Amino acid sequence: MVFLTRRETFNAAHRLFNPNWDDEKNFEVFGVCANKNYHGHNYELFVTVKGNPNPETGIITNLKELSTIIKKEIIDKIDHKNIDSDVDFMKGQLSTTENLTMAIFNELKKVITDCELHRVKVQETENNSAEYFGE
Ligand code: NI
Numbered sequence: 001m002v003f004l005t006r007r008e009t010f011n012a013a014h015r016l017f018n019p020n021w022d023d024e025k026n027f028e029v030f031g032v033c034a035n036k037n038y039h040g041h042n043y044e045l046f047v048t049v050k051g052n053p054n055p056e057t058g059i060i061t062n063l064k065e066l067s068t069i070i071k072k073e074i075i076d077k078i079d080h081k082n083i084d085s086d087v088d089f090m091k092g093q094l095s096t097t098e099n100l101t102m103a104i105f106n107e108l109k110k111v112i113t114d115c116e117l118h119r120v121k122v123q124e125t126e127n128n129s130a131e132y133f134g135e
Contacts, residue, residue, distance in 0.1 A: 001050055001051070001052060002050065002051065002052065002053060002060060003048050003049070003050045003118055003119075004048065004049050004050070004051075004059075004060050004061065004063070005046050005047065005048040005049075006046070006047050006063055006066050006067055006070065007044060007045070007046050007047075008044075008045045008047070008067065008070050008071065008074070008075055009042065009043065009044050009045065010043050010045065010074075010075050010078050010079035010080075011040055011041065011042045011043065011079065011080060012040065012041065012043060012078050012079065012080070012081050012082070012083050012087075013038040013039065013040045013081070013082045013083065013084075014038060014039070014040075014041070014082065014083040014084055014095035015033070015034060015035065015036075015038045015039070015084055015095070016029075016030035016033040016034050016094060016095065016096060017030065017034050017084075017094075018094060038082065038084075041124050041125060043122060043123065043124060044122070044123035045070070045074065045075075045104065045120070045121070045122055045123075046119075046120070046121040046122075046123070047066065047070055047108060047117070047119075047120055048117075048118045048119040048120075048121070049061055049066065049112065049115045049116060049117055049118055050115070050116050050118040051115040051116055060115050061114055061115040066112070069108070069111055069112065070108065073107050073108060073111055074104055074107060074108070077089070083095040083100070089103045089104075089106075089107050090103055096130075097122050097124045097128060097129065097130040098130045098132075100122050100124075100130070101120050101121065101122045101130040101131065101132045102120075102132045104120050104122065105117065105119075105120040105132045105133075105134060108120065109134065117134070118133065119131055119132065119133050120132050
């Protein structure tokens with residue numbers, strides 16, 4: 001079994017804000033991440049698939065095709081966008097790194113068919129990232 005990872009990047013704006021709470025509670029929990037006029041990140045997205053290399057080609061999947069899928073399903077929908085208002089697969093969810101990672105995994109799971117999706121990792125900042133393995 002080999003694990004193969006493709007990296008993509010996007011930048012996007014967001015705000016951590018629970019509409020069921022007042023401003024005070026939001027700032028208590030999320031700090032400056034709750035700032036009214038949003039803020040942005042340069043995100044890195046790591047998508048890992050797993051499988052055994054095809055004996056004829058030596059590859060698990062075509063990384064160029066995987067990249068095309070990630071761009072179509074994720075990057076085109078989120079890059080230079082506001083995650084809280086513009087991204088269909090994040091509707092109704094707090095735009096935490098955790099939720100974003102799970103949502104991206106679930107989107108990609110639907111469309112990656114020629115090998116198995118193993119992990120999605122979202123690096124929000126140099127110091128903060130989340131990983132999801134599907135459970
Ligand atoms: Ni943030």
